Amino acid sequence: xxxxxxxxxxxxxxxxxxxxxxxxxxxxxxxxxxxxxxxxxxxxxxxxxxxxxxxxxxxxxxxxxxxxxxxxxxxxxxxxxxxxxxxxxxxxxxxxxxxxxxxxxxxxxxxxxxxxxxxxxxxxxxxxxxxxxxxxxxxxxxxxxxxxxxxxxxxxxxxxxxxxxxxxxxxxxxxxxxxxxxxxxxxxxxxxxxxxxxxxxxxxxxxxxxxxxxxxxxxxxxxxxxxxxxxxxxxxxxxxxxxxxxxxxxxxxxxxxxxxxxxxxxxxxxxxxxxxxxxxxxxxxxxxxxxxxxxxxxxxxxxxxxxxxxxxxxxxxxxxxxxxxxxxxxxxxxxxxxxxxxxxxxxxxxxxxxxxxxxxxxxxxxxxxxxxxxxxxxxxxxxxxxxxx
Numbered sequence: 001x002x003x004x005x006x007x008x009x010x011x012x013x014x015x016x017x018x019x020x021x022x023x024x025x026x027x028x029x030x031x032x033x034x035x036x037x038x039x040x041x042x043x044x045x046x047x048x049x050x051x052x053x054x055x056x057x058x059x060x061x062x063x064x065x066x067x068x069x070x071x072x073x074x075x076x077x078x079x080x081x082x083x084x085x086x087x088x089x090x091x092x093x094x095x096x097x098x099x100x101x102x103x104x105x106x107x108x109x110x111x112x113x114x115x116x117x118x119x120x121x122x123x124x125x126x127x128x129x130x131x132x133x134x135x136x137x138x139x140x141x142x143x144x145x146x147x148x149x150x151x152x153x154x155x156x157x158x159x160x161x162x163x164x165x166x167x168x169x170x171x172x173x174x175x176x177x178x179x180x181x182x183x184x185x186x187x188x189x190x191x192x193x194x195x196x197x198x199x200x201x202x203x204x205x206x207x208x209x210x211x212x213x214x215x216x217x218x219x220x221x222x223x224x225x226x227x228x229x230x231x232x233x234x235x236x237x238x239x240x241x242x243x244x245x246x247x248x249x250x251x252x253x254x255x256x257x258x259x260x261x262x263x264x265x266x267x268x269x270x271x272x273x274x275x276x277x278x279x280x281x282x283x284x285x286x287x288x289x290x291x292x293x294x295x296x297x298x299x300x301x302x303x304x305x306x307x308x309x310x311x312x313x314x315x316x317x318x319x320x321x322x323x324x325x326x327x328x329x330x331x332x333x334x335x336x337x338x339x340x341x342x343x344x345x346x347x348x349x350x351x352x353x354x355x356x357x358x359x360x361x362x363x364x365x366x367x368x369x370x371x372x373x374x375x376x377x378x379x380x381x382x383x384x385x386x387x388x389x
Contacts, residue, residue, distance in 0.1 A: 011085050015052050033048050033049070052072035147334075150282075155328075164288075165284060167284070168262060170266035200369050214282075217364075221371050223251070224375075224376050252264040281294045299328065305324070
């Protein structure tokens, strides 16, 4: 039987937020703790001990008591400076992240963090450089690449299912209520530019690693952003001006697995009503086949099984297009994507090695977000140059 060899003490900052609480604490760290820890390559286990950090004492205390967590604090700097903290995790608002991550790495802490890692590309690059200087293990949440639908999609790419890949089309979003008659599903800071909010800043960081992880590196972007809902109501029921964009429409040029040019189009909106199977879906088309993947499901259609539709606006459509696709099997038991990446990161931290989704990858996400905003503001295509440290 494997034996626990040590315990990693993890300071979890921003744990009262939606993602910090639900995905990182409730569905990742607590299940790892309950299972007795993370299994290492040699069969031993490393246990985790969360220390909760937040600005609202009542909220942090309530979560700690509910989940039998012994330690919590509102003093971010003190816990980052503490000698007995091994890992610092950050899921607080973007505007507070750069300083906290910088302090943690300078104190020799391994870091695991949500995105964007910083408000500017310059700061994001500085974080990547600091990681190189300090030698700590740094991981950035790339959760979508661990989810069943995209795991299946990546497998199809690796197996050459598509032939020459031509394009990717993505649809993401849902209706976020304004907050006047029904409460909003997202925090109000998401819609204030001054607090680091905005669809482009948030989601282009995701799309960069999704595109990199499935197809290849992004070479250029043409984007159009919009603030479709100019007035929203905050958590106290008070109206405020939405100063950040709530939708972003992007066209990305990708260098594919074999160097081929792939055109990707992704629409992202918090002001759209859902008429699709999942809140996000990606369709990849190639010369030999196509596939559509959500977060869990993936369906595919081979060249030989592709029907021959004929456009005739005078006759009703009778072909059952959705029935002509076959579901791609998982062929594996895939756990929660956040938990899977946490486990991988913790193994890397114990081994003292680099995590594959690091601060340089995060900097490229910030670069794409900045380029998307610049493209929209200037009305032109923006080419992306490789980032060097």
